[in-house]
Amino acid sequence: MHLVQRVAAVVLTLGLSVGLVGCGFHLKGNNPAATPLVYNKLTLVMPDNTDELENRLSIYLTATGVQLSNSNDAYVLRVLDYTPRRQLLNGKLTEVLLRLTVTFQIEDRQGNKITEPRTLTASRSYQYDVATVNTDNQQEDYLNRIVIDDVAQQVTRQIAANRLPKAQS
Structure with a gap:
C-alpha cells in the first residue's frame, strides 16, 4: 500500500507540473526579450513626413522598456530611409500593392555607428472592381497604417x- 501512495504522489505531481507548463506558467526571471541595457535610452531621428511611424515607434519602444530621451547619454535611432511604394495592377479587378521599406541604424550622440544599417519591409495588397467600388482611398489609408504599424513592430x-x-570598425 505504501508503494501505491508514492506512485500516486509522483503521478499527481507530474500531472500538475504538465498542467502548469501547458497553460503557459513560468517562473519569473530575466526576460530574454528585454531591451539590452545599452539601448534603454534612445532618441528618435526621423525623416520628414514620417509622423505616423514615429508615433508607433514611440508606443512600441516605450512598451519594451526603452526611455525616449534627448539626454547626452541616449543613443540615437536614426531612420536613414523611408520609402513607401504603391503599385497598381490593372485587369478585370484592380489590385493595389502597398510596400514600405525602412532602413535604420543606432548611433551614439557623436554620430558614430553602433549597429550596421538594417532594412525592413512590410507590404499589403487589396483588390477591388472599379465599376462597383468607390472606397479605394479608405481601404488604402487603413492598409497604409497597418504597414507602418508592422514596420514599427519589426x-x-x-x-x-x-x-x-x-x-x-
Missing part, C-alpha cells in the same frame, strides 16, 4: 532582441 523586435549587427 524595428522594436529587432532592438529588443538585440538582433542588430554591430558596426564594423
Whole structure:
C-alpha cells in the first residue's frame, strides 16, 4: 500500500507540473526579450513626413522598456530611409500593392555607428472592381497604417532582441 501512495504522489505531481507548463506558467526571471541595457535610452531621428511611424515607434519602444530621451547619454535611432511604394495592377479587378521599406541604424550622440544599417519591409495588397467600388482611398489609408504599424513592430523586435549587427570598425 505504501508503494501505491508514492506512485500516486509522483503521478499527481507530474500531472500538475504538465498542467502548469501547458497553460503557459513560468517562473519569473530575466526576460530574454528585454531591451539590452545599452539601448534603454534612445532618441528618435526621423525623416520628414514620417509622423505616423514615429508615433508607433514611440508606443512600441516605450512598451519594451526603452526611455525616449534627448539626454547626452541616449543613443540615437536614426531612420536613414523611408520609402513607401504603391503599385497598381490593372485587369478585370484592380489590385493595389502597398510596400514600405525602412532602413535604420543606432548611433551614439557623436554620430558614430553602433549597429550596421538594417532594412525592413512590410507590404499589403487589396483588390477591388472599379465599376462597383468607390472606397479605394479608405481601404488604402487603413492598409497604409497597418504597414507602418508592422514596420514599427519589426524595428522594436529587432532592438529588443538585440538582433542588430554591430558596426564594423
